[in-house]
Amino acid sequence: MTRNTEGRSGEAHAALAHVTRSEILNYLKDKDYVRAGQIAEDLGIANSTLSGHLKVMKSAGLLVSRQQGTEVQYRANLSTIEDLILSLKSFLTR
Numbered sequence: 001m002t003r004n005t006e007g008r009s010g011e012a013h014a015a016l017a018h019v020t021r022s023e024i025l026n027y028l029k030d031k032d033y034v035r036a037g038q039i040a041e042d043l044g045i046a047n048s049t050l051s052g053h054l055k056v057m058k059s060a061g062l063l064v065s066r067q068q069g070t071e072v073q074y075r076a077n078l079s080t081i082e083d084l085i086l087s088l089k090s091f092l093t094r
Contacts, residue, residue, distance in 0.1 A: 011060035012084045021053050033066055033073035
């Protein structure tokens with residue numbers, strides 16, 4: 001991990017401290033782009049609540065999004081997740 005990714009890793013740790021965000025990431029881990037409305041429906045989260053969580057997760061680099069017509073779709077950002085895993089592994093070797 002480089003110094004440029006250390007800040008983002010910290011944001012990712014903080015973002016995942018909320019159980020709902022962990023559930024969202026777990027839901028998206030093996031899916032390609034999913035509509036925000038579908039995430040809300042499948043996880044039973046109000047759209048307004050989900051919007052806030054998605055914003056935090058995207059800012060932390062955990063998610064990427066794309067616009068498809070009037071819909072916003074999300075998927076897990078595997079490179080940030082891999083960096084997060086590496087940073088957690090480093091605690092074991094200290």
